[in-house]
Amino acid sequence: MDRKGILIVISGFSGAGKGTLVKGLMSRYTNYAFSISATTRKPRAGEENGVEYFFKTREEFMNMIDNNKLIEYAQYVGNFYGTPKEYVDSQLDSGKDVILEIEIQGALKVKEKFPDTLLLFVTPPNATVLKQRLVGRGTEDFETIQCRLRRATQEAEGIEQYDYLIVNDDLDECIVHTHNIIQGEHSRASRNISKIEQIREELKSF
Template identity: 65%
Template sequence: MNQKGILIVVSGFSGAGKGTIMKELLKKYDNYALSISATTRGPREGEVDGREYFFKTREEFEKMIAKDELIEYAMYVNNYYGTPKAYVEEQLNAGRDVILEIEIQGALKVKEKFPETLLLFVTPPTAEILKNRLVGRGTETMDVIEQRMKRACEEAEGMEKYDYYVVNDVLEDCVEHVHQIIQAEHSRSYRNIEFAEHIKRDLKGE
């Protein structure tokens, strides 16, 4: 079967371990590509154009919006962030599974535009574990942590719109679980219509 890549959107609560799971997945398997976002914010030290982000001027970014060259975009703290369509399509056509790590609103916009997108929601086993992980990071004040927990309550309202839940308890098991979900998706009947047609013709001796 000639496999085209699958577009996968990963969302989840802050502190659920999305980034760590993606990093491990990419390290362990070579068929995944992490989508690179375009942004109008300036590069931070050590960031390279086309590696961490595609860095754009505001004018360039707004042209991309006008030409419908982005799968989704949003504005955070006066800067645009978005997912360029061309890069994603290039990777999918090369047979690679492309992962976008975005929040719920963006994820649902992507699903609207590309109904075959696979939506994964990452969550820790319990709210207590989520809070402990946020505290354990040691990077945020208790006020910020409380805000993130409040935000998690709001985000949980959209959980049932996702195709699969990924419970991040033991990291290695979780990475393997994500990989198995994606591999199983490749065998879905609607993703293999051409193959089914080929078999039918073959059976008829055409």
Template identity: 55%
Template sequence: MKRKGFLVVVSGFSGTGKGTLMKELVKKYDGYALSVSATTRDPRPGEENGREYFFITDDEFEKLIKEDGLIEHAGYCGHYYGTPRSFVEKQMEEGKDVILEIEIQGARQIRKQYPDALLLFVMPPSAEELEKRLRGRGTESDEVIRGRLKRAVEESEGIEEYDYILVNDDLEECVDKMHQVIDSAHNTPSRNQEFIDKIRSEVQKFA
């Protein structure tokens, strides 16, 4: 039976290490593809266009929206973020699970379009650790950090809509747990309806 790829949505508070988790997952295990999102925010130090994000203007982003070139998009902290449709669907057709790092608004859009998408929410081991990680970046002001913590409170209201939570305390352990959850999700009946129907039909011939 050919294994079909599906969408894996990874959300979580800013500072929980979502990006690092995803990169380590792809590095350690085969069968995954990282989706590169488009954004209108400025690159952070060390980020490259086309690697972490496609950094585009507001006008370019709005053009993609009009052309239905995004499977989801949302505003976050004064900027646009969105997922290009063509890349995602090509990877799934090739049997790869496409990992998307998006926030709750986008996750809701994905679930409507792709009911079989797997939604994972990454959480810190404690609120104190979350603040420590945000301040440890050294790239944002106190005002921005407070804004991200306030946003985390709002986002916590939507956690129950996700399929699983992952606590990122130990990076390696969390990467392995993420892989196990995704791998197990491939065996749910809803993601294997074609195979179920095939076996059911063949068994009927012998009954």
């Protein structure tokens, strides 16, 4: 391939269908790689190292932080989660577009460190559908629902900082549309500076 991959962060409301969207992209197209997180959480039954996560001891994880081997990391319920840099870099260099599925705080940290990162925010078509999905099937208690609504409200505060707002109404259409957005981004002038300079130099040489 003659082009470098794009680092993509997909975030979105819980219940927006991020996971299904990512799986759809991965299975339908060959140009994507999914970034596997490192974590200090213990593997659950059936989870394999290098499949769901790279499982690390706390010491190994701290070493990764100290040696700048993580693009971003966060602590959640006592465990660390992070994005290993090496895997992402090698996939980008081979031309793959690499997808990270992380929440907004991590997304903004990645964008700060790598301004070329493409930030996608996934939402259901409207807030009523969102509420239905947050409320769930009537099995959740009041507190859980309130907690989810609070979280969605917080998440909504940062949407403008994303590059694109992806409305997931029909999943199939959403997969194709997201793919088109990402492939279109490869043609952004700001991602083709060396190609532009090359054309310019050649023109001058004639």
